[in-house]
Structure formats: C-alpha cells, structure tokens
Amino acid sequence: MTVANGRRFLSIPGPTNVPDEVLAAMHRPAIDIYKGDLVDTTAYCLDSLKRVFRTKGNTYIYAANGHGAWEAALSNVLSRGDKVLVLESGLFATGWGEMADVMGIEVEILPGDIRSAVDPAAVEQRLRQDSAGEIKAVLVVQVDTASSVVNDIPKIRAAIDAAGHGALFMVDAIASLGTMQFEMDMWEIDVAVTGSQKGLMMTPGLSYVAANPRALERHKSAGLVTRYWDWTFRNGELHYQKYCGTPPEHMLFGQAKAFEILLAEGLEAAWQRHAILAAMVQAAVAKWAEAGALEFNITKAAERAGSVTTVVLKDHDPAPLLDLCDEKCGVTLGITIGPLDGNGFRIAHMGHVNAPMVLGTLGVLEAALGVLDIPHAPGGVLAATETLAAALKD
Ligand SMILES: *Cc1c(COP(=O)(O)O)cnc(C)c1O
Numbered sequence: 001m002t003v004a005n006g007r008r009f010l011s012i013p014g015p016t017n018v019p020d021e022v023l024a025a026m027h028r029p030a031i032d033i034y035k036g037d038l039v040d041t042t043a044y045c046l047d048s049l050k051r052v053f054r055t056k057g058n059t060y061i062y063a064a065n066g067h068g069a070w071e072a073a074l075s076n077v078l079s080r081g082d083k084v085l086v087l088e089s090g091l092f093a094t095g096w097g098e099m100a101d102v103m104g105i106e107v108e109i110l111p112g113d114i115r116s117a118v119d120p121a122a123v124e125q126r127l128r129q130d131s132a133g134e135i136k137a138v139l140v141v142q143v144d145t146a147s148s149v150v151n152d153i154p155k156i157r158a159a160i161d162a163a164g165h166g167a168l169f170m171v172d173a174i175a176s177l178g179t180m181q182f183e184m185d186m187w188e189i190d191v192a193v194t195g196s197q198k199g200l201m202m203t204p205g206l207s208y209v210a211a212n213p214r215a216l217e218r219h220k221s222a223g224l225v226t227r228y229w230d231w232t233f234r235n236g237e238l239h240y241q242k243y244c245g246t247p248p249e250h251m252l253f254g255q256a257k258a259f260e261i262l263l264a265e266g267l268e269a270a271w272q273r274h275a276i277l278a279a280m281v282q283a284a285v286a287k288w289a290e291a292g293a294l295e296f297n298i299t300k301a302a303e304r305a306g307s308v309t310t311v312v313l314k315d316h317d318p319a320p321l322l323d324l325c326d327e328k329c330g331v332t333l334g335i336t337i338g339p340l341d342g343n344g345f346r347i348a349h350m351g352h353v354n355a356p357m358v359l360g361t362l363g364v365l366e367a368a369l370g371v372l373d374i375p376h377a378p379g380g381v382l383a384a385t386e387t388l389a390a391a392l393k394d
Pocket of ligand 1: 014065066067068092141143144145172173174175195204
C-alpha cells in the first residue's frame with residue numbers, strides 16, 4: 001500500500017517548497033534585457049533584498065548558488081594573505097573558510113562543535129589577543145543547516161566591539177533570512193550573504209550579497225576582486241552590468257513573485273510563523289525523546305534554529321524511517337550530513353510552510369517511528385497541536 005499519492009512535501013532544508021505562484025511567474029517567454037520590464041524587476045529585487053536584509057547598504061544578485069555568494073563576499077573585500085577568523089558551529093562556517101583558504105586567504109578557525117552555538121566570550125578573547133589587527137574579517141553563519149544551531153549574531157557583534165577590533169563582520173544568512181530576525185544595519189553586519197532556495201521560497205540558482213559602507217570602503221583596496229563577482233563593475237550604469245552578462249530572467253521573475261508573497265505577509269509575521277512552526281516541531285521531538293531513543297542534536301533549547309531541526313537517533317538506522325516517510329507517505333525528510341552523517345534526520349520548517357504541512361509531517365513521522373519499533377513517547381503530534389492552539393489563542 002501507499003498513501004503517498006497527492007501533493008508531496010519536500011521537508012529538506014533546501015531547496016524548499018516553491019509556491020505555485022512563483023513557479024507560474026517563471027512560465028513566460030524571455031524579454032528584452034536592455035529596457036522595460038526586466039529593468040523594473042531588477043530594481044524591485046534589489047530593493048526587496050534591502051528590505052529583507054534590513055539594510056540601506058548595497059545589494060547584489062548573482063546567478064549562482066550559496067557557494068557563489070560566499071566567493072563573491074570574500075573576493076570583494078579581501079586580499080591574498082589576509083587573515084580571517086572562522087567561527088565554527090556545525091558545518092557551513094568552516095566550508096566558507098575552506099573556500100577562503102583555496103583563494104589564498106589565511107584561515108584561522110575558532111573551534112566549535114556540532115551540538116552548540118558559537119561562544120561570544122571566546123570570540124572576544126581571541127580578538128583581544130590580536131592587538132596588531134591581523135584578522136581582517138570574522139566569518140559566521142546565523143543558522144547552521146547541518147546542526148540546526150542558531151548563533152547569537154548581536155552577541156557576537158558585541159564581542160567584536162568589546163574587543164575593540166576592527167575586523168569586518170561577515171554573516172551567512174542562507175538558512176535563516178526570511179525565517180528569523182536578521183538586522184544587517186542594526187547589528188552592524190558588514191557583509192551578509194543568502195540564497196534563493198531556502199527561506200526566500202525560490203528555486204536554487206540565485207544568491208545575494210549585501211554590503212554596508214564599511215565593506216564598500218574595504219572593497220576599494222581588495223586584491224582578490226575578479227570581474228564576475230566585482231561590486232564596482234555591478235554598480236555600473238548599464239543594466240547588463242548588474243549581472244555581468246545576460247540576466248537570469250526567469251529566476252528573477254520567480255524571485256520577484258516570492259518577495260511579493262513574503263512582503264505581503266510581512267517580514268515580522270513570517271518570523272513569527274516560523275517561530276510557531278519550530279515550536280510545534282520541538283514540542284513533538286521533545287515528547288518522542290522521553291523514551292530515550294532519539295534526541296535533539298542541539299542540546300540547549302535556546303540555541304535551536306527556527307528554520308530546521310536536527311534529530312539524532314541513538315541506536316537506530318535512520319534510512320528505513322526516511323524511506324517509509326518518503327515512499328509510503330509522500331514526505332521527504334532531510335538526511336543528516338557531515339559528522340552527523342547516518343545518525344539521524346532533519347525536519348525543515350523553512351520558507352513556504354504552514355501548520356498543516358508541519359502537522360502532517362509530524363504525524364507521518366510518529367506513525368513511522370511506531371511501525372519501525374523505534375521507542376518514542378506517544379503524543380508528539382498532540383504536543384505540537386497544543387503548541388499551535390496556545391499560539392492561536394494569543
Ligand atoms: C545551503 C547553505 C549553504 C550553501 O548553499 P548552496 O546553495 O548549496 O551553495 C551555505 N550556508 C548555509 C548556512 C546553507 O544553509
């Protein structure tokens with residue numbers, strides 16, 4: 001038997017569920033790249049990015065995935081031989097650091113682990129030792145998609161300030177923008193990067209970088225600038241320069257529609273929706289965990305992300321569980337990656353997601369845990385429902 005036929009739900013932490021209106025917005029012929037609609041679409045997307053990043057700084061659009069935005073960010077503000085401090089927390093910050101290393105940047109990793117957030121006190125302590133100012137930039141992710149940790153970006157900013165250090169503050173918001181509070185200007189973030197396919201509800205293939213005046217000043221003397229990523233070239237008069245070539249037209253139509261949907265909901269309302277959905281997932285997992293066979297990867301509740309939840313299975317192979325959910329019930333959960341590879345699963349609650357999608361996913365998971373005799377306290381779905389009801393009463 002199978003009950004998978006119907007609308008399938010992709011509950012992996014990127015790419016995420018794309019709204020039908022966004023898909024439909026891309027279904028149109030190509031148009032002129034020199035004038036008219038497309039120029040307006042570019043202006044709308046660049047401006048929407050400022051609203052979503054919460055910045056008055058410059059925004060840039062790249063026909064690239066998140067790795068492209070990483071390279072764009074590094075190459076525009078750094079020179080060969082510069083040193084950066086990478087704040088490890090899970091997988092992605094060190095991935096960004098590896099890219100910097102390949103580019104000839106000296107990379108120092110402030111060690112962290114897969115189960116907790118960056119410690120701002122350790123950041124302050126390390127930066128205080130760098131009285132010569134050798135560290136040119138600090139790299140961190142807001143949400144690490146592998147571990148499902150959320151780092152406290154304002155506290156890390158405060159740590160840099162407390163050390164009196166002038167390093168650029170560069171933040172990866174790929175798995176958090178549009179899902180949790182992010183305040184580029186208020187938190188004095190110099191460079192921020194994100195991608196289209198997570199909280200921004202678009203297909204993969206576009207990525208975005210925002211730069212404040214400090215970053216733009218550093219850019220003037222950066223030695224790693226190459227033409228494709230170059231902010232100066234993209235700041236030029238011609239529309240063609242904004243993309244350093246033919247604009248990815250259809251993706252821009254899609255992203256513009258996704259911004260319309262997000263901004264019509266309101267950014268704060270979207271953050272609140274994600275917070276409620278995350279609380280529902282966490283309530284279910286906490287209940288199931290009482291039986292001792294599974295647990296949250298992130299040990300402290302306050303450090304759990306609003307967009308994705310990583311669950312560790314102690315003595316069971318997650319593969320049959322994920323297969324059952326996928327093949328029989330039509331919900332595709334995320335595998336665990338990096339050091340957690342094969343140890344559990346990830347539930348994404350990011351982007352175009354609502355209460356029935358989350359409740360359906362949790363219901364399927366609870367049934368599958370039972371079928372496979374993976375010990376779990378019953379009532380996870382009930383706990384999620386009660387969490388929802390409490391939020392609805394407010
Ligand atoms: C997905 C992700 C990336 C990488 O993005 P790609 O589009 O896969 O290149 C980087 N950082 C974080 C936090 C992510 O979630």
